[in-house]
Amino acid sequence: MKLGYRLLILVIMLTSLGCNNATEEKQKELELKEKKLALKEKDLELRTAESNQKKIPLKDAVKLAEAQFAKYLPTMLNAHNAYLDSQDTFTGDFTGDGLEDIAIYFSLAPNEGGNTIVAQGLTLYKNTGSAVNVIAGYEPDYMFSFLKITKGKIYVEKLAYAETDGRCCPSIKTTHALTIAGSKVY
Incomplete structure (x- = not known):
C-alpha cells in the first residue's frame, strides 16, 4: 500500500512538472509573439513617418x-x-x-x-x-x-x-x- 501511495505521489509530481514545463513554454511563446508584434508596430510607425514626409514630384x-x-x-x-x-x-x-x-x-x-x-x-x-x-x-x-x-x-x-x-x-x-x-x- 505504501508503495502504491509513493507511485501515486510520483505520478502526480511528474504530471505537475510536465504542466509547469508546458506553462513555461507557453509563456515563452507568448513573450516571443509580443516581441514580434512590438517589432511590427515599430516598423509600421517608421513607414508611417516616412510616408508623412513631403514627397517631391x-x-x-x-x-x-x-x-x-x-x-x-x-x-x-x-x-x-x-x-x-x-x-x-x-x-x-x-x-x-x-x-x-x-x-x-x-x-x-x-x-x-x-x-x-x-x-x-x-x-x-x-x-x-x-x-x-x-x-x-x-x-x-x-x-x-x-x-x-x-x-x-x-x-x-x-x-x-x-x-x-x-x-x-x-x-x-x-x-x-x-x-x-x-x-x-x-
Whole structure:
C-alpha cells in the first residue's frame, strides 16, 4: 500500500512538472509573439513617418539633381580645361527602390576649340522621394552613348573606331550594362 501511495505521489509530481514545463513554454511563446508584434508596430510607425514626409514630384527631383550638377560643373571644367558641350538628363529606377532616379549625361569639349571630346560621363543621383543624393560618377576612358535605364540597370553603348572610320562616326558599338557598387560605377 505504501508503495502504491509513493507511485501515486510520483505520478502526480511528474504530471505537475510536465504542466509547469508546458506553462513555461507557453509563456515563452507568448513573450516571443509580443516581441514580434512590438517589432511590427515599430516598423509600421517608421513607414508611417516616412510616408508623412513631403514627397517631391519627379520633375522637382530632376531640378534638384541638375542644380547639384551645376554646382559641381565648374570643378570638372577647370580639371579638363574645357567647356560643357552637351548635357542630357535621363530618369529611371536604377537603385531598385521603386523610385525614378536621375542620370545626367555630359560631354566636355576643349577650351582651345576643335571637334574632340575631352571628357564624357554620367552623374548618378538617387531619388529618396524627399531629396536627391549623388551616389556615383561614371567617366570611362572610352567613348559611349547613353541607351536606356530599364529593370534596375543603366545601359550604354561603347563606341570604338574601325580602321576605316571617319572621326565623326565610330562603327564598333557594344552594349554594356553598368554595375553600381557603392560609389563606383563600371
